[in-house]
Amino acid sequence: MEHTDDGVEAAGDAGGADDGVTEVLDRPLPEGIRRRVVALVAEAFGGLTVTELPPQLRQYARFTPSRRAKFAGNAMAAAVESDAVFRQRISARLREVGSELVQALDAGAPPAAADPEDVAAMAFVLRPAGWVKLVTAGGEEAQRASAERADEEARRELQELREELAAARSEARTEADRVRSELAAARKEAESLQRKLRSAVSDVRRGEAALRKAQAELESVRSEAAAEKAAAQGETRRVKARLAEAEAALEASRRAVREGRSVEDMRLRLLLDTVLDAAQGLRRELALPPASVHPADTVDAVRPGTMTPKDIATRALSETDPALLDQLLALPQAHVVVDGYNVTKTGYPTMPLDKQRLRLLGGLAMLAAQTGAEVTCVFDGAELAAPVLLAPPRGVRVLFSKPGVTADELIRQLVRAEPPGRPVVVVSTDREVADGVAKAGARPVASALLLKRLART
Secondary structure (H helix, E strand, O other): HHHHHHHHHHHHHHOOOOOOOOOOOOOOOHHHHHHHHHHHHHHHHOOOOOOOOOOHHHOOOOOOOHHHHOHHHHHHHHHHHOOOOHHHHHHHHHHHHHHHHHOOOOOOOOOOOOOHHHHHHHHHHHOOOOHHHHHHHHHHHHHHHHHHHHHHHHHHHHHHHHHHHHHHHHHHHHHHHHHHHHHHHHHHHHHHHHHHHHHHHHHHHHHHHHHHHHHHHHHHOOOOOOOHHHHHHHHHHHHHHHHHHHHHHHHHHHHHHHHHOOHHHHHHHHHHHHHHHHHHHHHHHHHHOOOOHHHHHHHOOOOOOOOOOHHOOOOOOOOOOOOHHHHOOOOOOOEEEEEEEHHHHHHHHOOOHHHHHHHHHHHHHHHHHHHEEEEEEEOHHHOOOOOOOOOOOOOOOEEEEOOOOOHHHHHHHHHHHHOOOOEEEEEEEHHHHHHHHOOOEEEEEHHHHHHHHHHHO
């Protein structure tokens, strides 16, 4: 223990600062200087015995300097600050090493090239005269260097941020241009899709309207077909009934003929044969010619064989009375030429053209079967988009005009092709057609008259 006290007194004599006026720091040690003080104490710590150490530091006696600094840094800094004896022992140990910095501080002239923080840390431990100024200056220098480093770091970070900002702006501009181009493309695509959608909606609506119209026409055709079928079935039943009645009457007459012959019938037949033979013998004996004139021939009237459409026109019938058409069709070898579309567009203009043709031809077939007249139906071929696949009904001739030839001209050609004197009836409401065929000797009638006649069929 005497050796320890002598060492401490020697350290105190060498320092000199603790024997004179006590100097005190007015601010805490900067962190950098404090770390260096801890490092100095940790290095000098190993040269002291366990009894020379403060009780709170003795447990770290066997630690390496780095471990002491890590685990006992705060305790060593507090001991150097508050325990003068411990500080003097550390100072004595540092002086024993005899570094240039220790010698310069003891001489009162720290080297100018030394690190300010090293100087401040060594001065804090050795406590030479003016050590507070050295510690303060070292702290200020350290703060200034730290500030410069922070400023340099800040400038470097600012430059990096500026570069990053410029890159971000450039990338943002590039991204904005890309987004604008994608947006423009998306808008164009959206406009195209909207146009397609509107077109599709319009097509759907037109399709729905066409479907409704087709359904309505289909229902109309079905109802008409059902009505025509019912009428045909009724007519068939009537014809069968009449046929059955005729067959029954014929069988009854045959039975009456077979059973009704008697002696009086034979006598009467014999008498009739005698009279006929006598008359024939008298004609041969007198050489009389056959009678060529009969009393009825002297009456002024129109004979059936010489009746013409003009004779029918003088009868007291209205131009809209279907009986007029019946009289015209009753003429021998009558030929009826029908302006097809003129009739259908007068009677049922809302139906499609193919439905109009089928309906008209069906009625004309029944009319031809009832009257025995020759019937020709003419359609305008200019309205056809493609050739018509049509099987003409029995008794009706169906003609379409060639390209460049109208149905009216084809009708006039048909009228001119007939021999003079044959009854030709042209059904058309077209005034030009009616006037033209009338000059050629044909009888024009209105389309409404034929429609009324077909409705009665």
